[in-house]
Amino acid sequence: MKSDNKPSVCVVGLGYIGLPTAAVIARAGCKVLGLDVSQKVVDTINRGEIHIEEVDLDGLVHGVVSRGLLSASTEVAPADVFVIAVPTPFDKNHAPDISYVLAAGKTIAPVLKHGDVVILESTSPVGTTEQLRDMIAGMRPDLKVPGLTSEIPDISIAYCPERVLPGRILEELTNNDRSIGGITPRCARKALAFYKRFVRGECVTTDARSAEMTKLVENAYRDVNIAFANELSIVSDKMGLDVWEVIRLANRHPRVNILSPGPGVGGHCIAVDPWFIVHGAPEETPLIRTARGVNDGKMHHVVAKAEALVEAHPDAKVACLGLAFKANIDDFRESPARFVASRLARKFGERIHIVEPYAAELPIEFTDTGAVQIDIDDALETCEIMIVLVDHDVFRVVPLAERADKLVYDTRGIWPDQPRVVREEEARLKLVV
Numbered sequence: 467m468k469s470d471n472k473p474s475v476c477v478v479g480l481g482y483i484g485l486p487t488a489a490v491i492a493r494a495g496c497k498v499l500g501l502d503v504s505q506k507v508v509d510t511i512n513r514g515e516i517h518i519e520e521v522d523l524d525g526l527v528h529g530v531v532s533r534g535l536l537s538a539s540t541e542v543a544p545a546d547v548f549v550i551a552v553p554t555p556f557d558k559n560h561a562p563d564i565s566y567v568l569a570a571g572k573t574i575a576p577v578l579k580h581g582d583v584v585i586l587e588s589t590s591p592v593g594t595t596e597q598l599r600d601m602i603a604g605m606r607p608d609l610k611v612p613g614l615t616s617e618i619p620d621i622s623i624a625y626c627p628e629r630v631l632p633g634r635i636l637e638e639l640t641n642n643d644r645s646i647g648g649i650t651p652r653c654a655r656k657a658l659a660f661y662k663r664f665v666r667g668e669c670v671t672t673d674a675r676s677a678e679m680t681k682l683v684e685n686a687y688r689d690v691n692i693a694f695a696n697e698l699s700i701v702s703d704k705m706g707l708d709v710w711e712v713i714r715l716a717n718r719h720p721r722v723n724i725l726s727p728g729p730g731v732g733g734h735c736i737a738v739d740p741w742f743i744v745h746g747a748p749e750e751t752p753l754i755r756t757a758r759g760v761n762d763g764k765m766h767h768v769v770a771k772a773e774a775l776v777e778a779h780p781d782a783k784v785a786c787l788g789l790a791f792k793a794n795i796d797d798f799r800e801s802p803a804r805f806v807a808s809r810l811a812r813k814f815g816e817r818i819h820i821v822e823p824y825a826a827e828l829p830i831e832f833t834d835t836g837a838v839q840i841d842i843d844d845a846l847e848t849c850e851i852m853i854v855l856v857d858h859d860v861f862r863v864v865p866l867a868e869r870a871d872k873l874v875y876d877t878r879g880i881w882p883d884q885p886r887v888v889r890e891e892e893a894r895l896k897l898v899v
């Protein structure tokens with residue numbers, strides 16, 4: 467790679483992180499090959515279309531594909547920089563599964579050449595980048611790899627976690643700061659030079675293991691803090707307090723900033739990544755483990771409370787507002803709202819009406835339950851009970867006049883002016899859990 471030339475790039479994995487990353491690198495003028503195991507995904511992208519929803523991604527991908535800067539394939543090809551962005555799930559015992567990372571390494575190893583840079587972006591347990599390096603070293607004994615040679619290595623290997631927020635991926639890909647952890651300082655510098663081409667945020671270099679842990683810590687920090695808010699909401703239920711009022715007041719303290727309770731923690735990151743730390747140090751992580759339990763337990767608390775409310779009003783129609791895992795996105799994976807709504811649909815059938823503007827149809831588990839999908843206007847017209855599960859803007863803006871006579875269970879605190887009917891109901895029905 468000549469320093470004045472733009473490097474050619476291969477992005478392995480064209481999912482929620484890989485595709486936007488590939489598109490942003492291509493926009494910076496680098497020729498990018500996106501690699502995916504799915505022929506369908508590859509065909510979609512080569513048509514200039516996308517298979518995931520993310521703000522402004524469709525226009526960007528269409529643009530870079532039509533300018534010839536981004537193409538996709540199931541077959542690897544030589545490149546100057548390889549960016550690995552594949553999933554790292556966990557198994558039923560919460561043990562991290564890095565097999566996709568190692569499979570990506572196996573795919574690219576045969577085409578690596580002198581001067582190449584390999585960057586792992588997938589959220590990974592500490593030590594994964596070194597495992598990737600060891601695997602490449604095993605497959606390519608002809609290459610001098612970093613950390614295993616006293617000479618200048620032929621290739622550079624670094625870990626640089628993504629930290630973008632779904633719904634704001636393109637903006638955050640460019641503007642967020644990045645931690646870049648090299649197997650050696652030289653590796654970190656090589657990766658830094660690459661990220662500088664398209665990242666406006668500050669790029670801070672460190673070692674690979676620290677960067678791996680940093681990513682896990684960021685999401686565990688958020689999980690623990692959401693757990694605190696969720697625990698407060700359960701305590702407030704028990705004490706007959708309005709948790710939103712308590713948090714609002716407490717947050718007026720200059721050094722207090724409590725997050726928002728909700729129906730639980732969804733998505734693929736915050737509910738997963740803390741387990742990678744727990745798995746690495748089971749004896750030393752009671753707080754992180756407990757936070758996971760509190761956040762998972764909140765879903766069941768919400769189900770119990772909602773069921774009691776619906777049971778107490780046998781003639782009322784019920785609207786469940788939202789299925790997404792968080793506000794204003796169309797991502798329903800690992801969603802607590804979806805879990806709660808489907809439990810209610812299974813139990814109460816046609817009394818349950820689902821409002822989800824981001825879903826064209828109801829997910830599979832609603833089939834044969836009798837539950838139907840309606841829009842927010844119909845829900846306000848026909849349903850007496852409203853269970854707020856997602857804080858989509860379209861729900862938030864409903865004025866009090868249109869919902870004042872509803873029986874509302876607001877798990878997200880979007881309607882602070884709602885009369886406290888549910889709480890009075892709880893007292894009457896002794897529903898407080």
Ligand code: SAJ
Binds near residue numbers: 628629726729730731
């Ligand atoms: N949630 C609450 N209360 C809150 C904040 C969030 O209940 O106060 C819930 C959300 O409703 C959702 C879940 O938590 O169900 C997670 O949402 P999120 O917005 O906190 O995070 P994600 O999963 O969309 O993205 C996170 C981000 N990490 C951090 O903010 C530390 C993002 O920056 C990471 O890039 C992403 O994980 C990732 O890929 O790891």
